Amino acid sequence: MKLAICSVGVVLLLAGCSPVEDPTLYPKYDPDKAVQPPVKAAVAENPDRHLLWGDVHIHTSFSTDAYVMGVRGLPDDAYRFAKGGEIAHAAEYGIRISRPLDFAAVTDHSEFLGVVRGMQPDLPLSDRSLRTRLIEDGPISNTLAWIRTMVGFDPKVGQVEGGKESMADAWQEIIASAERNYEPGTFTTFIGYEWSSMPDKNNLHRNVLYRGSMVPDAPFSSTISQNPKDLWDELEKQREQGMDNLAIPHNGNVSGGLMYGDKTFDGSAMDAAYAERRMRNEPLSEIFQVKGTSETHPALSPDDPFADFEIFDTILSAKIRKSEPKGGYARDALRLGIEMSHSENFNPYKFGVIGSTDSHNASSPVEEDNYHGKLPLLDGTAGIRLGKTILLPEKYRISRRWGAAGLAAVWATANTRESIFDAMRRKETYASSGPRIVVRFFGGWNYPSDLIDRAERITLAEASGVPMGGELPPATDAAPSFAVWAVKDPESGNLDRIQIIKGWVDEQGQSHERIYDVALSDGRVKDPTSGRVPEVGNTVDAKTASYTNTIGDVQLSAVWKDPDFRPEQTAFYYARVIEIPTPRWSTYDAAKLGEEPMDPVSIQERAVTSAIWYQAAEEPGEGVGN
Known part of the structure; x- marks a missing residue:
C-alpha cells in the first residue's frame, strides 16, 4: 500500500489513490554544489558562417504568469542556465541543459512587467513552499484558487502602489543582466521583451529583440494597444533613433487564425505599404515551442504524413475552444503570401523561421529526456505532467500536450549581437524541435x-x-x-x-x-x-x-x-x-x-x-x- 492523496490537502492511507512522487527523484538544489557553466572557447570570424544555437523566448519571475505559477528565477538565472550552469527549478530541485547554448534572450511580458513580484502578494504559495506542495504533499492545496488568481489577475498599474517603479526596475534589471552576461565570441545575449496582445484570448504575441545596447526607457505594452501596427509604429520610431530591432510572432497555432490572416488587425484590407511594413518589422516567425508547433496542421496539409506533429490548438478562455487552423500556421501563411503576390502584387508573408521555448522557468526545457516543464504548478514534476499526483480538472491538464521544444538555429559569421541579429534579418535561420541537427x-x-x-x-x-x-x-x-x-x-x-x-x-x-x-x-x-x-x-x-x-x-x-x-x-x-x-x-x-x-x-x-x-x-x- 502506497502513501496516497485522494483529495486536495487530505492525506489518506488508501489503495487505488494517486501515489506521491518519490522525493529522491528531485534532489534539493544546493547552490554550493551546483554545476558551474563550462568554459567555452570564443569562435573567430568566419565568412562561411558558424551554426549557432539559441533560445530567444525565455520568461523569468518578472512575468506575471510565471511569478503567480511559482517561478522565482531572475534573468541572471536564465543566462546561467543557457551557458550550461545549474539553477534551481521553482520546486527547488536543480536543472541544467546538457550542452550550453550560443545565445539567448530574456523576453518577459511587458504587460505589468515585474509588478506582481514587486507587490509580493499574499497568494496561496505563501502557506507552504512550492517544493512541499509539488513533491512532498502531492496534490496542491488551493490549486484551483491559485490558478483562478493567475487567470483573473489584471492589475492596473495606476492602482498598484509602486507599480510603475516595479516595472521600471524590472526593465533596468533585464537590460543590466543582458549586459553582464554578454561575452562576444562566446555567448551572446539580446535585450528584449514580449508584447502580449490577446484579443478575445487569441495569441498575437511578438517577441521584440534589440541589436545592441541602445534600447527604449520602457518596453511597449499591449495595455497601450493590441494592434500590431501600433507596435510597428513604436519600433520604427526607435530605429530612427538608432535602436535597431525586430519583432518575432509566435504561437500562430493558438491565434484563432488571426496571426496570418488576409486582413489587418482591424479587419481592413492589406495593401503594399502594409506588406512592406510587416516584413520590415517581422522578418521571422517562431514555429516550434513548448505550446505546440506552427509549421502546418493536418487539416491544412492533408497529404503531408508528417503534419500531425506536436499539435496544440486549445485556446484557454472562460470556455475552452479550439483554435482555427486557417491563418495560424506558417506554411499556410507562405501560401497565402504567394497568392497575394499573384493577385495584389505584394507579399506580407515572406518571413523566415526559428524555434524557441517560451519557457517560464528561467530555462530552456528542450530535451525530451531532461524535461522540466513550463509553468511549475501545471507541469513542475513528472507526476503532475502525467496526471498522477495532482488531480486538476481536465480543463487545466493542458501540459500533457505541450512539448519539449524548440531552438533557434542561425548561420552567422560570428557569435556577436550584430552578426546574429543580421543573420536573423536576412532570414538565414531555421527552427529545430529540440535536437541540434x-x-x-x-x-x-x-x-x-x-x-x-x-x-x-x-x-x-x-x-x-x-x-x-x-x-x-x-x-x-x-x-x-x-x-x-x-x-x-x-x-x-x-x-x-x-x-x-x-x-x-x-x-x-x-x-x-x-x-x-x-x-x-x-x-x-x-x-x-x-x-x-x-x-x-x-x-x-x-x-x-x-x-x-x-x-x-x-x-x-x-x-x-x-x-x-x-x-x-x-x-x-x-x-x-x-x-x-x-x-x-x-x-x-x-x-x-x-x-x-x-x-x-x-x-x-x-x-x-x-x-x-x-x-x-x-x-x-x-x-x-x-
Missing part, C-alpha cells in the same frame, strides 16, 4: 550534381544562388536546383529523410503544395507504382524509454532540381529534416514513475528551414515585402 540549404541555377562533395561547396552554392531566406531571380526556361545537406545531432536520433516542401501559385491565383522526399536513409527508394516511401522503422522501447540508432543515417544530402518547375509560377521552397522515432518526454516521465506511457510514445523530431522564394518575372510585385 545541422542543416544547410541553398537554391540556385545549374548546380553541379556533385556540389555537396566539393570542398568549396559554400562558395559555389552562393556564386549562382542564395541561402535559406533568400530570393531567386526570374528564370527563362531553366529549373532551379537546390542543395541541401544535414548531419544528425550526435546526442539524438539518426536521420530518416530530407524533404523539400514546395508551394506555388497557378494561373488562377490558387496556391498548392507538394512534398518531395529528396534524400532517404538506409538505401530506401520510393515505390514506383504508389510513390510511397517505406517507413524507416521504430526502435523505441516504451517501458525503458530507450531507442537504438540501428536505423537511419548519420548524414543525408541531395542536389535536387524541381521536376515540375514553370517559370511563370511564383513559388517557395523549404527543407525539412526528420529524425527516426525517439521517445517523447512523456515516455521518459512514465518510465521514471513506473507507469504506462501516454500516446504518442515516440515522436520524430525535426528541423525546418527558412524558405527560398522564386518570383515569376511577369508579376510586377517582384521584391515587394522583402
